[in-house]
Amino acid sequence: MNKFTKAILAAGFTAVSALSMANTVKAPAPEHAAHEAVNHAAFAKPVTVKQALTLKDDTKVELKGHVVKSLGDEKYQFRDSTGTITADIDNKLWQGKKVLAKTPVTITGEVDVDYKPAKHVSIDVDSVKF
Known part of the structure; x- marks a missing residue:
């Protein structure tokens, strides 16, 4: 495998990893959503x-x-x-x-x-x- 192929694979892996992490962060846990509602009322x-x-x-x-x-x-x-x-x-x-x-x-x-x-x-x- 040449340096160019390794660089593309590494970049692709990083992009997929970042995408997976972004998807995980986007969906809050149900407890988190309930916590936000409580905080709203606290104000x-x-x-x-x-x-x-x-x-x-x-x-x-x-x-x-x-x-x-x-x-x-x-x-x-x-x-x-x-x-x-x-x-x-x-x-x-x-x-x-x-x-x-x-x-x-x-x-x-x-x-x-x-x-x-x-x-x-x-x-x-x-x-x-x-």
């Missing part, structure tokens, strides 16, 4: 409804209280001891569980501030804990 600031109404758009928050009423189109009225706020909760986040107005829940998500036609603050919910 949420525990607040009351009254505080959430004063925060900036996209602030990550966690609120404890009760979902007291459905407003339609995946929008709900959320209440704690300081007031009420609209919460946008995707149907899949309910996990098939029924929640009554007296069921305590913790919602985690982001503050959503809309200014048109008038200022309106709501929570775009990422998770619901029962």
Whole structure:
């Protein structure tokens, strides 16, 4: 085998090895994915409804209280001891569980501030804990 063939084989082996390593790194273990979800929630600031109404758009928050009423189109009225706020909760986040107005829940998500036609603050919910 000449030097040229050896160089090509060595380069090919390195490329295949790098490709194999890249494929291994791309697919995270299921535990890693769950860990990322926990870390995302860890950045949420525990607040009351009254505080959430004063925060900036996209602030990550966690609120404890009760979902007291459905407003339609995946929008709900959320209440704690300081007031009420609209919460946008995707149907899949309910996990098939029924929640009554007296069921305590913790919602985690982001503050959503809309200014048109008038200022309106709501929570775009990422998770619901029962």
